Amino acid sequence: MIDRDPRVTEEELHAYVDGELAADRRAAVEAWLASHPEDAARVAQWRAQADAIRARFGALASEPVPARFDLVRLARRTRSWRAAAAAAVIVAFLAGGVVGWMARGASAAAPSRFDTFTAQALDAHRVYVVEVRHPVEVTGGERPHLVQWLSKRLDYELRIPDLESSGLKLVGGRLLPGPFGPVAFCMYEGPSGERFTIYYARTDSPQTAMRYRAGDRFAAVYWVERGLAYVVSGPLERERLLNVAQAAYDQIDKGMPQAR
């Protein structure tokens, strides 16, 4: 067979090494390598590189797979997340006329307000719920002062809900620095010492439905209403947290806060 194009490109050399070369060019490439020792040396180097990479990492694929990758377990986690999300939607609809639920998959790009605020609220929750002596700056005993102070700093008439009907007493509140300005943070305590927090941040995001997010030890429910983002955080007990969030929502909704 007469090869019409004996010239071999660098791309063909790579393809040759990687087994991607068209069968009818194989003879031409091999002939080329036989007469071009520099290219033959490069091909040998590329093969040696590949061998070194396979020697270094190849054995990993025959290691036994650790239990953490057990798909049945991972799938269970995925399912419980879905159930939680579905429950949050139901709560949101019960809360009345709330639309705009977005599937989690849509939030792959830049961190959304949901991600930012819930992450920050969960961080604050984690830090302050373990505080014994100084959980808050202003105690629940000074509720009027607390409301006035935080409302002034956020420039928004805050409603700090009374959650006694859910068995929670107001411990008090504090001011926090947030990504977009000051944040109000209130803490509640239940009969067995379990704590819930509400995080309030001004936002320009449109009103949203309630969304649930489970962290490693705590979970959060997020919504936006009239220019304020709320995150209710608490222990990883979905039903309880959703009930508390619902109660907080109802209380806040009654007052109809107005942005100044």
Place this chain on the structure above:
Amino acid sequence: MGGFRQAVEGAVPALRRYARALTRNGELADDLVQDTLVRALRSEHLFHGGDIRSWLYTILTNLNRNRLRALARRPALQSIDDNDAPELAGPEAGARDIERALASLVEDQRSALLLVVLEGLTYREVAEVQGVPIGTVMSRLARARMQIKAYLDGERPALRRVK
């Protein structure tokens, strides 16, 4: 267990191998693999046939890219100077060398090279995983191989990338 699950499960060992080579950090690699699996299970309904393996490599590659982007926004605290590591001899040294040579590559080049050489994907499959034309995959491969050679030939400091 359905066919989908079975296929995903069968891909786990190879995913771990790829993630380890890509990140050169066992813990990080396994976290990436777990995130990949969780995402795959969650998106099972989005998978419309095709090669599950390529799809999983795509998820993992994208997750790692997002991770690196997030890292890039933070001030770098990692020392990029690992010359203090004790000098080794024998095959151990060779393993260290190829690891460091891989570390000197740009992410997309490293991923392209590993997918071809370690995971045995075709150029076309790599193009799909990386979301680029085949020509781009080939030039990434060529640059990766050139850079590794330069690194192993001792041009380390000059070509060391500061990320």
